[in-house]
Amino acid sequence: MAETILVAGTASHVGKSTVAAGLCRLLADRGVSVAPFKAQNMSNNARATPGGEIGVSQYVQARAARVSPSTDHNPVLLKPRGDGESQLVVDGDAVGNYAAGSYYEEHWEDALGAAAAAHDRLAADHDVVVAEGAGSIAEINLHHRDLANVETARFADADILLVADIERGGVFASLVGTLELVPDDIRERIGGVVITKFRGDESLLAPGLEAFEERTGVPVLGVLPYDDPGLPEEDSVALPSVGEGAVRGDDDGVPDEHSITVAVPRLPRISNFTDLQPLAAEPGVRVAYVPPSATLAGADAVVLPGSKNTVDDLLALREAGFDDRLREFDGPVVGLCGGYQMLGEEITNASVEGTGSTARVDGFGLLPVRTRFSTEKTVEHVERHVDGVGPLSGASGTVSGYEIHMGESEPTADVARPFADSGAGADDAFGTYLHDLFTNRAARDAFVKNTFEAAGVERLWADQDERTDPYDRAGALVGDHVDPGPLPVDW
Structure with a gap:
């Protein structure tokens, strides 16, 4: 059986x-399975595998490990849909929508069994399993049903690497408090600590590291400098809160007069924002x-992202007057998945998707398309020829x-079909169910070029070299700054 970290x-x-x-990348590059x-x-950021859907981080980690993503990598997925409910996905298949109470009372034992079985299959086929926990491992109100942390450590007989973020302050209090609050058997499994997102002179941190190790007996195996390898984000906490309107991509050194702004409404139930x-x-x-109430005056293009609940998010945008502003907007508009439906x-048949009982909802009317919801769910990888x-x-x-x-x-x-039999396009609007559209260079380059031209903005540095592989960057970040110490691996 494999070692599990x-x-x-x-x-x-x-x-x-x-x-x-x-x-995952570091070990794979060392010849470890x-x-x-x-x-x-x-x-709500998920990816499709041949067996069904899994969370984006495990999809990314599978690629880092140079293995094909599968539902065993994330056997239980909860996709929040509003009003305290989440869609439960087990082994890639959507089981139903449940409130937290009913999930834990009626389905948690089955979820635990599915997770343990998936881990055992992976452990039988590989040398090392790198498991990721969820949130904090020290949530004392959840220790009796903490599937991603406590239960995983137990059924996988795992060695634990504890990660703490120094950027927000209080890192040593967080670490010591966590060690104090975890169950005794879990505390014994913690082999070391990694501190992330450090800025500045590491020598100034040394006294704190020494004091922490002396107090707890747990070694600090590494301090990672603040660096973003460019991996897709999973948690919506990585996005600005509604009303902040923060801008990403503003640190590339390109002057504002040679830049364009793509406005993305921060939907209450946004999904697949990667x-x-x-x-x-x-x-x-x-x-x-931007918040749904924001003006689009400074935008050069608008992209409506995916939504875990298209109907309720559409109604939220309409209540904020966003639909009127969108119809008045004269730049390019793209809708992705739920955004396409809007x-x-x-x-x-809107009640299937919304949390209310509404049977029919008007869309924004930028594309001559009608959507009918049903209980059947499409989950698939696709390759298509695009005719932009x-x-x-x-x-x-x-x-x-x-x-x-x-x-x-x-x-x-009659409407242009950019993918032969799917999607829709008009002069200024384009809609598709295809996630990861902009990872394709042809689609991304066309959209960026057309938006610069529509905005009348001269683009600098249009020809870009391929960027460093984010998986290699993540591997180097860990390999250069972490000593495996007592963990059952080496690099």
Whole structure:
């Protein structure tokens, strides 16, 4: 059986996913057969595998490990949909929508069994399993049903690497408090600590590291400098809160007068926002997450992202007057998945997707498309030939991505179909179910070029070299700054 390392955290968003991905790439490059694992994930950022959907971080970690992503890498996925409910996905299949109470009372034991079985299959086929925890491992109110942390450590017989984020302050208090609050058997499994997101002179941190080790007896195995390898984000905590309107991609050195701004409404139930990361990585492209009430006066293009609950998010945008401002907007507009459904004329059987009982909802009317929801869910990898129209005019060739959606959309009138039999495009609007659209260079380059031209902005540095592989960057970050110490691996 494989050795299992559980990368657990003192809190959410401390860098567990990056450390886990870095370990996967580092070990894979050393010739170790390694697989990622997360027993239970809660995220609306998912990816399609041949067996169903999993959280984006485990998809990314599988690629870092150079293995094909599978549902065993994330056997239990909870996708929040509003009003205290989440869609439960077990072994890649959507089981149903449940409130937290009913999930823990009726389905948690089955989820635990599925997670343990998935781990055992991975452990039988690999030398090392790199498991990722969820949130904090020290949530004392959840220790009796903490599937991703406590239960994983137990059924996987895992050594634990504890990760803490220094950027927000209080790192030593977080570490000591976590060690004090975890169950005794879990405390014994913690082999070392990694501190992430450090800025400045590490020598100034040395007295604190020594004092921590003396107090707890747990070694600090590494301090990672603040660095973003460029891996897709999983948690919406990485996005600005509604009302902040923060801009991503504004540190590329391109002057404002040679830049464009892509406005993205910060939907209450936004999902798969990683679709926008390739745009934010383009020099001269600013991706601004704006509240539904925001003006579009400073935007050069608008992208409506995916939503875990298209109907309720559409109604939230309409209540804020966003639909009126969007119809008045004269730049390129792209809708991705749920955003595509919103751009159509109407949504029928809407109660299947919304949390209310509404049967029909008017769309924004920018595309002659009607969407009908059903209980059937599409989850698949796709490759299609793109014949770019509207905001993607000029794009051609094969593009790949994945679809995860409820409902089907059909034209109500003659309209350009950019993917032969799916999607829709007009002069200034484009909609598709294809996630990861902008990871395809042909689609991304066409959209960026057309937006610069529509905005009348001269683009600098249009020809970009390929960037360093983010998986290699994550591996180097861990390999250069972490000593495996007592962990059952070496590099």
